[in-house]
Amino acid sequence: MASRKKRGKKQLDFRNVQLADALQTQDMAAVAFALRHGPTVVPLMRPGARDDPRDSGEVWTYRDPESGEIALLLFSDAVHKPEMLPSSVGLHSAAWLRAFLGAHGDEITTVFFDIAGPHPMQAAPADLIAALDA
Structure with missing residues (x-):
């Protein structure tokens, strides 16, 4: 039996x-152009409350157990997120990413895009902020 999409729900x-x-x-x-014109898939420790648009959830970051360095992992597609990461994801705008990096850029040492492939890329938070501001 074929699955049906609920009417009225996007x-x-x-x-x-x-x-x-x-x-x-x-x-x-x-990458900066794509981030400015589309959403970014972000893994979440806790999803946002559905009835509160101000609650975007709690972002999951990776802390290296040896060095203590913190990385932000972002994805172009939820299917590229490794299964070992939290199952919840959020879609965030360029404005959200810019504000998040502005607030936490001193703690985050690197930003990884699609870390498990197919085309991983790494950037320093300051470089990403500069690219988003351009």
Whole structure:
């Protein structure tokens, strides 16, 4: 039996095709453009409250057990998120990412995009902020 979509409910697409294409070229300017014009998939420790648009959830970050360095992992598509990460994801805008990096950029040492592939990329928070501000 074929599954049916509920009428009236829009299915969220947890991906940014432009970001996936930009990661393929490894071009920071293209990545920044894609981030400014589409959502970013962010793993969440705790999803946001559905009835409170101000609650975007609690972002999951990776802390290296040996060095203590913190990395922010972002994804172009929820299917690229490794299964070992929290199961919840959020879709966040460029404005959210800019504000998050502005608030936590001193603690975060690196930002990884699609860390498990197919086209992983790494950037320093300051470089990403500069690219988003350009």
